[in-house]
Amino acid sequence: MMTRPADEARDFRMDETRLERAVHEILAGIGADPDDPRLRETPARAATMYAELFGGMHVDAGQFLADPLPEDHRDLIALRDIEVRSMCEHHLVPMVGVAHVAYIPDGKIVGFDRIVRVVDTLARRPQVQERLTGEIADTIERHLEPAGVAVMLILEQMCMTIRGERQARSRTVTSAYRGLFVAEPDWRAEFRFATRQPEEWNERTGREF
Secondary structure (H helix, E strand, O other), X not given: OOOOOHHHHHHOOOOHHHHHHHHHHHHHHOOOOOXXXXXXXXXXXXXXXXXXXXXXXXXXXXXXXXXXXXXXXXOOEEEEEEEEEEEEOOOOOEEEEEEEEEEEOOOEEOOHHHHHHHHHHHHOOEEOHHHHHHHHHHHHHHHHOOOEEEEEEEEEEHHHHOOOOOOOOOOEEEEEEEEHHHHOHHHHHHXXXXXXXXHHHHHHHOOOO
């Protein structure tokens, strides 16, 4: 998904009036009375919500990786269980879960919160999980130029858990690897080990997490 130049993105504002009209029509379309006192404020509330949920639409996520710090650390850096809240572009329902992100620096690092901001910005757009996974990896690779990047998303796809097949316990897992994570299986294995859940860690090591 294309993003606007930084100056233009700062000036962009969601058209909440248009969003309100759209929600008003949805209520009417399903047979509800938008003028019912119980629903009268719903379009405005929904418009504010959509402005928040899609707040990453015109933001360049790469800006959060500007001015990295010089550091001669060349081993794995992994952030586990970054909360993800996005919207499936097919049905405009949420997909929520966690992201595991790792990179192998090549002379440059950034604060951990910068990685979180990249994930959150890219997630707050109409998305599909497969593309979001790749966009996170590509943004980190392009702006940090690390030796390798690994990303895994584990999300509940509500288009499948609350409608359609209604598989309430299902979760979708996607991954993207760049650099050394593609070339050397040992790095992928270390990433998967670092992002194991506590109970899996205990089973493998016999230690408490």
